[in-house]
Amino acid sequence: MHDIDLTPDLHQRFCAALTRASGIRLGENKRTLVETRLRKRVQELGLADTTAYMGWVFQRDNLAAEMPVIINLLTTNKTDFFREPAHYEYLRTRVLPAHLGGETFTFWSAASATGEEAYSAAMLMAEHFHGAPAYTILGSDISQNVLSRARKGVYYANQLRDIPAHLAAKYTVPGKNAKGHEVFRITADLREHVRFSPMNLMLDSYPVYRGFHAVFLRNVLIYFDEAVQRQVIGRIVNHIRPGGYLFVGHSETMQVRDPRLIQCASAIYRKEQG
Known part of the structure; x- marks a missing residue:
């Protein structure tokens, strides 16, 4: 598998789609986090890298079906019993x-x-x-x-x-x-x-x-x-x-x-x- 190479433009487009679907905001400083969290999914789909994954998502009209998977991968869901x-x-x-x-x-x-x-x-x-x-x-x-x-x-x-x-x-x-x-x-x-x-x-x-x-x-x-x-x-x-x-x-x-x-x-x- 090639090194993950998500470009700023693709990152921005991806984050805009995520915000529209879930309200979650991820800025440019979260590009490494996005790349890391998506790595396993890129491998599961047999794709070369994150750029190829973005092409699969956007160009093949897979965004709606893929969004629940994306949300599961990117949400932290950190919680504890009796927190605060x-x-x-x-x-x-x-x-x-x-x-x-x-x-x-x-x-x-x-x-x-x-x-x-x-x-x-x-x-x-x-x-x-x-x-x-x-x-x-x-x-x-x-x-x-x-x-x-x-x-x-x-x-x-x-x-x-x-x-x-x-x-x-x-x-x-x-x-x-x-x-x-x-x-x-x-x-x-x-x-x-x-x-x-x-x-x-x-x-x-x-x-x-x-x-x-x-x-x-x-x-x-x-x-x-x-x-x-x-x-x-x-x-x-x-x-x-x-x-x-x-x-x-x-x-x-x-x-x-x-x-x-x-x-x-x-x-x-x-x-x-x-």
């Missing part, structure tokens, strides 16, 4: 106790990656509702690959390090994977409360429930330009009930400019208007 713990503490001590009984608590992890965020929230809700079927969680992501892993709910021991010990003992089950390595799976009872579904935040409208009590939209806005950030936040807020909460990443607070929201803690907002 102050958010989970606010959920546990402020949001859940204020919830009125008799109504299912609804939660959306809007960039759920491999599921750690959704399952972290599920553990807190299971504790708060004492195992009653009083909550439901939607996890969504643009990458089908990570959603498949999220549905399985299987993690290595080092991935569980930030779960409080009593919760890890209660909501994970040890076992072995196909290679004989020790792994831990989220308990079936907890997984029953969590549904994972593909979602592209670039859609004009989202085919999900309107009226969530809380939405985590964390560490995804940083990949979008300012105009897309405003659009995504506006559409997300449409799906939060009055009195419900939006959580964003701590580095993303400057991007939140929706008049229906008031800030109530660091990177946490409450919807005050309908």
Whole structure:
């Protein structure tokens, strides 16, 4: 295989197509990253180099079919259990106790990656509702690959390090994977409360429930330009009930400019208007 030789012009054309499809922005400084992430796909297709791959994508009208593969290769999907713990503490001590009984608590992890965020929230809700079927969680992501892993709910021991010990003992089950390595799976009872579904935040409208009590939209806005950030936040807020909460990443607070929201803690907002 020849050295990868993605030209600036092809890189720019490729990144523009990626942004139109997913909202993700990759500048010229990410050309090496793009080349590295695409290398395996170039080999799978038996092509000479990245330039040949771009020709295959653009000249042979393969872009639409190939885009899900591209997104899976280029999205980082970095997440951890109980990442940004102050958010989970606010959920546990402020949001859940204020919830009125008799109504299912609804939660959306809007960039759920491999599921750690959704399952972290599920553990807190299971504790708060004492195992009653009083909550439901939607996890969504643009990458089908990570959603498949999220549905399985299987993690290595080092991935569980930030779960409080009593919760890890209660909501994970040890076992072995196909290679004989020790792994831990989220308990079936907890997984029953969590549904994972593909979602592209670039859609004009989202085919999900309107009226969530809380939405985590964390560490995804940083990949979008300012105009897309405003659009995504506006559409997300449409799906939060009055009195419900939006959580964003701590580095993303400057991007939140929706008049229906008031800030109530660091990177946490409450919807005050309908």
